[in-house]
Amino acid sequence: MAEQRRPVIRADAIGLSVALLLTILVGAALLMLFAQAGTAEAGALLGSAYVWRILRFTLIQACISTLLSVVFGVLVARAFARETSFPGRRALLGLMSLPIVLPSLVAVFGIIAIYGQNGWLARMLALAGVNAKPDIYGLGGVVLAHVFFNLPLAVRLLLPGWHSIPVESWRLSAQLGMSGWAIFRLIEWPMLRRYLPHAAATIFMLCVGSFAIVLALGGGPSAATFEVAVFEAIRFEFDPPKAAVLALGGLTLNIICLALAQGAIGDAAIGSGWRTREQDWGRRPLPARVMDGVLIGVAALLLAGPVAATVTDGVKGLSESALDWGLVARATLTSIGLALPAALLTMLLALPMVLAAARTGKKGRAAILRGALILPIAVSPMALGLGCFLILRLVLDGTPRAIFGIVLLNAIMVVPFAAAILRPAVERARARHDHLCRALGIAGWARWRLIDWPILRPSIGTALAMAAAMALGDLIGIGLFGDAKIRNLTLLLYDQLGAYRTGGAAVTAALLMLLIFVLYQVIERGVGGRAAP
Amino acid sequence: MTLRRCALLAAVIATSAAAPVPLSADEPTLTIYTYSSFVAEWGPGPVLQKEFEATCGCKIEWVALEDGAALLSRLKLEGDETQADIVLGIDTNLTVETKATGLVAPHDVDLSALKLPIAWNDADFVPYDYGYFAFVYDSQTLPNPPQSLAELATASDAPKLIYMDPRTSTPGLGLLLWVKEVVGDEAAGVWQNLAKKTLTVTKGWSEGYGLFLKGEAPLVLSYTTSPAYHQMMENTDRYKALNFAEGNYLQVEVAARLKTSDQQALAQKFLAFLVSRPAQEKIPTTNWMYPVVDLGDALPEAFRKLPVPSKTLLMPQDEVAANRSAWIDEWLNSAGQ
Numbered sequence: 001m002a003e004q005r006r007p008v009i010r011a012d013a014i015g016l017s018v019a020l021l022l023t024i025l026v027g028a029a030l031l032m033l034f035a036q037a038g039t040a041e042a043g044a045l046l047g048s049a050y051v052w053r054i055l056r057f058t059l060i061q062a063c064i065s066t067l068l069s070v071v072f073g074v075l076v077a078r079a080f081a082r083e084t085s086f087p088g089r090r091a092l093l094g095l096m097s098l099p100i101v102l103p104s105l106v107a108v109f110g111i112i113a114i115y116g117q118n119g120w121l122a123r124m125l126a127l128a129g130v131n132a133k134p135d136i137y138g139l140g141g142v143v144l145a146h147v148f149f150n151l152p153l154a155v156r157l158l159l160p161g162w163h164s165i166p167v168e169s170w171r172l173s174a175q176l177g178m179s180g181w182a183i184f185r186l187i188e189w190p191m192l193r194r195y196l197p198h199a200a201a202t203i204f205m206l207c208v209g210s211f212a213i214v215l216a217l218g219g220g221p222s223a224a225t226f227e228v229a230v231f232e233a234i235r236f237e238f239d240p241p242k243a244a245v246l247a248l249g250g251l252t253l254n255i256i257c258l259a260l261a262q263g264a265i266g267d268a269a270i271g272s273g274w275r276t277r278e279q280d281w282g283r284r285p286l287p288a289r290v291m292d293g294v295l296i297g298v299a300a301l302l303l304a305g306p307v308a309a310t311v312t313d314g315v316k317g318l319s320e321s322a323l324d325w326g327l328v329a330r331a332t333l334t335s336i337g338l339a340l341p342a343a344l345l346t347m348l349l350a351l352p353m354v355l356a357a358a359r360t361g362k363k364g365r366a367a368i369l370r371g372a373l374i375l376p377i378a379v380s381p382m383a384l385g386l387g388c389f390l391i392l393r394l395v396l397d398g399t400p401r402a403i404f405g406i407v408l409l410n411a412i413m414v415v416p417f418a419a420a421i422l423r424p425a426v427e428r429a430r431a432r433h434d435h436l437c438r439a440l441g442i443a444g445w446a447r448w449r450l451i452d453w454p455i456l457r458p459s460i461g462t463a464l465a466m467a468a469a470m471a472l473g474d475l476i477g478i479g480l481f482g483d484a485k486i487r488n489l490t491l492l493l494y495d496q497l498g499a500y501r502t503g504g505a506a507v508t509a510a511l512l513m514l515l516i517f518v519l520y521q522v523i524e525r526g527v528g529g530r531a532a533p
Numbered sequence: 534m535t536l537r538r539c540a541l542l543a544a545v546i547a548t549s550a551a552a553p554v555p556l557s558a559d560e561p562t563l564t565i566y567t568y569s570s571f572v573a574e575w576g577p578g579p580v581l582q583k584e585f586e587a588t589c590g591c592k593i594e595w596v597a598l599e600d601g602a603a604l605l606s607r608l609k610l611e612g613d614e615t616q617a618d619i620v621l622g623i624d625t626n627l628t629v630e631t632k633a634t635g636l637v638a639p640h641d642v643d644l645s646a647l648k649l650p651i652a653w654n655d656a657d658f659v660p661y662d663y664g665y666f667a668f669v670y671d672s673q674t675l676p677n678p679p680q681s682l683a684e685l686a687t688a689s690d691a692p693k694l695i696y697m698d699p700r701t702s703t704p705g706l707g708l709l710l711w712v713k714e715v716v717g718d719e720a721a722g723v724w725q726n727l728a729k730k731t732l733t734v735t736k737g738w739s740e741g742y743g744l745f746l747k748g749e750a751p752l753v754l755s756y757t758t759s760p761a762y763h764q765m766m767e768n769t770d771r772y773k774a775l776n777f778a779e780g781n782y783l784q785v786e787v788a789a790r791l792k793t794s795d796q797q798a799l800a801q802k803f804l805a806f807l808v809s810r811p812a813q814e815k816i817p818t819t820n821w822m823y824p825v826v827d828l829g830d831a832l833p834e835a836f837r838k839l840p841v842p843s844k845t846l847l848m849p850q851d852e853v854a855a856n857r858s859a860w861i862d863e864w865l866n867s868a869g870q
Contacts, residue, residue, distance in 0.1 A: 036610065037609075050862070050865065053869075105739070105740060105743075108740065109743060109747065112744060112747055112749060113747070116744075116747065116748075116749050117693075117732070117748065117749045117750065118747060118748030118749060137732055137733045211736070212735075212736045212737075212740065215698055215701070215733075215734060215735055215736040215740075216733060216735045216736065216740045216744070217733065218733065218734070219731070219732070219733045219734075220728060220731055220733070220734055220868060220869060221698065221734055221864065221865050221868050221869040222869035224698075224700075228698075228700060228701065229700075231700070231701055232700040232701060234606060235602045235603060235606055235701065236602050236700065236701070236706075236857075237858070238605065238606050238609045238630070240610070324574060327574055386610075389610075390610065393611075397616075479569070479598065479599045479603070482569075482596050482597050482598045482599075482603075482607070483596065483597075484572050484578075484594075484595035484596060484597040491569065494569070494739060495569055495570050495573040495576075496573075497739040497740075497742075497743055498569070498570040498573075498737075498738065498739045499570050499573060499575060499576065499821075500742070500759070500762045500763075500766070500821065501575070502743060502746050505743075
């Protein structure tokens with residue numbers, strides 16, 4: 001017995017070590033900010049009317065955005081789970097992975113192109129003779145942008161939930177002649193209780209940390225998030241400790257909300273059936289199918305509008321401006337060259353933790369592991385980035401520091417997303433095969449190769465693809481480490497926009513989007529194999 | 534593609550994309566901290582570097598940060614250990630803070646030939662270009678733009694405008710000071726009025742100007758020199774800048790050498806080069822700002838034809854440093870309602 005258990009414990013230990021390392025790194029990053037000169041009167045700062053006003057707006061917009069994204073996300077994911085074979089399904093799901101990884105400026109301009117004062121919608125209204133313009137500047141615009149970003153993310157995070165429901169459950173429901181509501185209550189809701197908290201928390205934290213979008217579409221200074229204050233403290237007040245206090249404030253807020261989400265929705269045992277695919281939905285009544293079609297159609301429209309506008313602008317920009325293609329090619333290579341190592345590092349961090357979290361029998365350990373997995377998006381990206389810079393400058397210098405720092409920062413920040421994708425698959429693998437593996441004495445590398453890898457492969461492919469795509473759009477790392485030789489596509493885009501070159505910037509934005517899309521697909525299918533969703 | 538092959542590919546691409554440029558051992562290196570767009574391919578950085586390296590027997594290393602404020606905050610973080618020999622791209626609103634780091638060394642450059650809208654006798658900072666903040670308007674959608682700040686703020690039919698957040702952007706801070714300089718204690722009222730006409734307040738100039746060019750609003754905070762770009766590069770007179778009756782706020786961009794540098798002579802030589810005619814001739818069409826020397830006919834026509842503001846506004850820098858935070862609060866409280 002002892003012989004067979006050891007590898008399990010070892011997997012635990014590796015995961016825990018990674019979790020501690022990550023937690024220490026994030027903690028050290030914040031401590032480094034405190035160690036700088038500044039005026040951190042935490043009490044006075046967190047008690048100020050300004051901070052409370054920011055906090056209020058942050059909470060309001062994040063709650064509305066999260067609620068809409070998640071509710072709509074559940075409906076759309078459900079529709080996707082049922083309509084398994086309509087033409088373009090795969091492409092649409094591929095598109096769903098785009099918004100979350102788009103640089104915020106690209107998304108803002110895409111959204112403006114559709115819903116802005118001079119956007120497609122306004123022009124269509126004018127053509128129809130309606131004397132009204134859509135006014136998206138304000139809370140509405142902020143929420144719209146966040147739903148654009150996060151609805152697809154919610155779908156991507158929730159859809160595997162439906163795939164995890166065992167065929168036996170569906171069969172039973174059919175035999176018992178369950179109504180739609182009964183199916184939701186007895187089969188789907190228990191599954192959602194497992195998937196929703198993480199998805200909702202991830203989306204909420206992204207909305208809390210959102211920054212440039214909130215300012216651009218917010219319509220005025222009252223629309224600002226915590227992150228604006230962090231930025232101001234770092235950039236214009238040169239007060240890292242103040243930034244750290246604010247970041248800790250944001251972290252506390254995030255932790256409270258995470259706990260609330262977990263408490264409200266809870267957690268359910270995972271289903272342990274064998275086969276999960278090939279559910280036949282063919283004999284569903286027409287109204288239900290029409291409803292599915294409408295939901296998928298609306299989501300597709302919401303998504304495709306800004307994407308199409310970005311592509312159109314890019315094509316237009318191509319004819320308007322002469323572009324230095326050598327420059328674009330170099331920037332593209334730099335983007336890819338930084339994104340792939342970052343994605344691999346993300347995987348090296350996330351996978352051991354997720355495996356350990358699924359296998360550990362101890363509640364405390366599981367809590368530590370889950371906490372570490374979500375930590376990187378709970379902390380202000382600006383504060384985390386600056387803290388990492390301060391740590392790295394103790395040991396590295398020049399270009400190596402910049403490369404290592406950018407890769408590390410991106411890898412860390414994507415860990416929560418990779419974890420969200422990996423966790424359900426890992427838990428499923430554990431629930432189905434743990435007993436068998438123990439009984440047969442399959443453990444360690446053999447177990448990984450024979451049992452876990454084939455099951456986890458699709459999820460690993462997706463997680464790796466998302467990590468790479470997110471790192472592809474990096475700006476924080478590049479901007480922070482500031483090596484003039486390392487210039488990726490995102491930076492090129494900002495440089496073009498910062499120098500009146502809107503035509504060129506439109507081309508770069510479209511290219512960046514294309515690159516993100518292609519890289520995502522290649523990695524997801526290449527690594528994930530044919531079973532990729 | 535297996536994971537392993539993927540890793541291999543990544544490693545190959547990473548090393549090829551980031552291969553360090555070989556430095557010859559005997560040439561000294563001059564490290565310059567600047568903002569990103571200065572060293573973009575179309576910015577002044579590459580041409581200035583080429584010209585300077587041709588004569589100095591040295592190599593320039595750029596460190597490119599997001600903007601002037603990022604530059605200063607990096608300098609503060611690094612303190613005595615900074616690798617920078619020169620910082621380039623601080624604007625007039627940040628010079629007091631920069632000097633307060635104790636890192637700035639006197640420039641020892643003869644600036645008597647400089648031609649700026651204000652007298653320049655700063656021993657520490659070398660100005661290399663300047664511009665006036667201005668609202669740029671789209672003449673196709675706005676035939677009768679407001680002619681003064683007062684008109685912009687009070688006219689009942691004033692159009693929508695876009696400006697930048699003074700908490701996050703240099704032009705945004707410029708507008709804050711501009712309003713304060715013109716109306717003083719009545720700034721709160723002006724901000725309240727402007728809030729009604731504000732489409733949105735963006736994080737940076739790029740977003741704001743981008744939204745303006747997309748036709749989201751007919752007015753945007755920018756520079757009086759912005760129309761020169763559209764004339765020279767796009768052959769259009771559509772976008773024009775407004776010189777307000779009360780005057781326009783000045784922004785001067787400066788460079789300085791640092792006490793911690795072990796390349797004092799080289800740094801001094803670069804600063805002198807920066808204000809020399811050959812370097813200044815490059816500034817207008819790369820940074821789209823006015824040069825600090827009189828270029829005469831060498832100044833592009835589009836620049837010569839730009840209307841110059843009737844009055845130059847600039848606040849004493851120590852006053853800015855002392856009040857920035859209070860004035861931002863005032864703006865937040867009056868524009869944020």
